[in-house]
Amino acid sequence: MKKLLPFLFLFTAGITATAQHTNQCGIIIPPNSLRSNFASVYEAGGYINNISNRINWQENFQVREQNGINNAYATIIRNQRYIVYDNNFLERLDHYAGTKWASISVLAHEMGHHYYNHMVSGSGSTQPKELEADFFSGYAMAKMGASLEEAKAAMSQIASPGGNASHPAKANRLDAIAKGWNNARGITNEPVTRNRVPDPQPQQRPSSASNDASWIHLSLYNNNNMTVYLSDDGRRFSQAPLKTNQPFVFKYEVYDYGWLRFGNSSNARTYKLFHGRDYAIVWNRRINNWTVIEIS
Template identity: 40%
Template sequence: MKILKAFLLSFALCSTAGVSAQKVFASAKYTQMCSYYGEAVTGDIHAYKPEASAESAVKNIMSVIGLKANFELRAANVPNAAAVILKGKRYILYNPKFMANINSVTGSDWAAISILAHEIGHHLNGHTLDNVGSRPQTELDADEFSGFVLGRLGATLADAQAVMGTIASIKGSHSHPPKSDRLIAIAAG
């Protein structure tokens, strides 16, 4: 639990590296992503080494499910977080500023971990293999996975649902289901 607290504190205090120090990682126009909000990502994606705290969170997530990561974690200039395959390799891309902000907005120390677990769920469930991007059912699968992982890490149901209860759309969209369905999926996990 101390490791999780240290991760969350570090996430809240982190800032991203300057764009000038980043190399172009990929062009978004050639990339299908399972993005947390389902928005289109345009332009070049710049990615860089993740913070140690984010790496620690991913290690903790993977430890409770007993699997090795089949992806690499990268901090990036994406709007929030995304599971993506680039050049045949799986990645979890996340925006450190978004993660710090979402922890602050939700008032939950579990928000960033929930989002990382959700994106990991996309890779482990094979959602990124078809190159289609986000769809309501795959989002529900990833939400359920996130709920399962957070429960195993010691979060309460309220902790696990905090981020979704705060930011999910009531109506849903062509790529993401409505908030009520997402909260049910997290609870099922």
């Protein structure tokens, strides 16, 4: 198992009020101005290994870093399970919540989705699934030695107060985390429910039909990495770094479609992308420039 590297934190007395945006998982995105002064590179894989060891579970997924997505999520890509995370997002989250346990609990939440096989159904997020993953997060945090307040730190700061069809309200999520934490500590008197952490599961390989088809897969056919710009509303664009050796997997946050630009200006070529489709950036010799094509 990887040796975990130490962290150095900055604790702030307060957070300056700013416009809040949420990602597709119902999480308030910490402002870009917040930066945590880590003493080393964030090692998500090391924490995940540590959690797995504490609960005696052989994880059945791979971990992939993909900066620019402002999120961490569990998914299945071409018959392989993954946890994909944005390193910068997790570092800002730790600073925003004031504790290193914030990002660890988010990773544990995504582990819970794989632990309970939520991704195999291909039906997307639902409130019961999210509450089970929150329960798992609380359980894992207790096993890691976090206090109840530390286990709830991330959701206390960044969960949306109101729920929707796919994600529960903050109060319900905090309650699920507390139930998981109490269950791990053996101090709950509540009857065992479907939220109980089950026995360790064997490696499972889902069928090809179980891939989560709602995510956009954007591939780059180039010898060098490239930065493009993505937007939910066609007005505000954010950088998205693409790598030649892996697809950029994402969702837009407002509609089931959004926009991609090759430059950060209104004159740049702009393309409309839809959820559930695969796209590729290729060189078009006829126009002597890069273009976006849909892959069927």
